[in-house]
Amino acid sequence: METYHDYVIKDGKFIGKFDEMYEKFEDPWTQMKQPNKYSRMSGILHLKNFEITSVLECGCGLGYYADWIYHETKMVPKSVDISSVAIEKAKNIFPKLDFEVANIVTDLKKYNTYNCVLFAELIWYILPDLKTIFTILEENFKGKFLLVNQVFYKGSQKYGTDYFTNLDEFINHVPFTLLARCEATATKDSTIETSTLFRI
Numbered sequence: 001m002e003t004y005h006d007y008v009i010k011d012g013k014f015i016g017k018f019d020e021m022y023e024k025f026e027d028p029w030t031q032m033k034q035p036n037k038y039s040r041m042s043g044i045l046h047l048k049n050f051e052i053t054s055v056l057e058c059g060c061g062l063g064y065y066a067d068w069i070y071h072e073t074k075m076v077p078k079s080v081d082i083s084s085v086a087i088e089k090a091k092n093i094f095p096k097l098d099f100e101v102a103n104i105v106t107d108l109k110k111y112n113t114y115n116c117v118l119f120a121e122l123i124w125y126i127l128p129d130l131k132t133i134f135t136i137l138e139e140n141f142k143g144k145f146l147l148v149n150q151v152f153y154k155g156s157q158k159y160g161t162d163y164f165t166n167l168d169e170f171i172n173h174v175p176f177t178l179l180a181r182c183e184a185t186a187t188k189d190s191t192i193e194t195s196t197l198f199r200i
């Protein structure tokens, strides 16, 4: 049977039909339950510990993490996603938060007033554009923060293995100064949850 994964990455190949996926499936990645709580909570701790004052959340999906961030920090993130279907749904679910359609590969530069750029479980979908994105960050967000919440896989990763397969390799890939890192997993889990903060 077809699952939402078929619209994203299938048999190790990037598909990226996010609008169709959000039209067909009510809750891809079980966002409503907010899994990966270690990394989500660590991301919020990074925001608090480094006294971050504004956040651009990239790949916000249905907006549940934006809402969590708001409740913990009182900041309303500017939350963007490439899928207009996801953004419409997010606006309906959380009418008081701030959602907008944007492709961060092409639109990132215009959000450079924000103090912190958060990649919210987004990295696997922008791999071929990562170099370009790092250049845009370097040129437009110098001195600001990059916060990355990302799941890695315990030996079962099929896609993107030529980029990185674990947190250390990811950190080596990022051309910015590491400020803080968190990595956690339960023994029963097949994933490793991470949250890393960099100074751009």
Ligand SMILES: C[S@@+](CC[C@H](N)C(=O)[O-])C[C@H]1O[C@@H](n2cnc3c(N)ncnc32)[C@H](O)[C@@H]1O
Pocket: 018, 029, 031, 058, 059, 060, 061, 062, 065, 080, 081, 082, 083, 086, 102, 103, 104, 105, 120, 121, 122, 125, 126
């Ligand atoms: C794994 S989901 C994460 C959703 C949410 N942040 C969460 O943690 O539950 C990845 C999201 O990234 C969005 N996305 C993929 N490529 C994007 C791009 N280039 N610009 C903005 N959003 C993108 C997808 O539409 C999807 O909603």
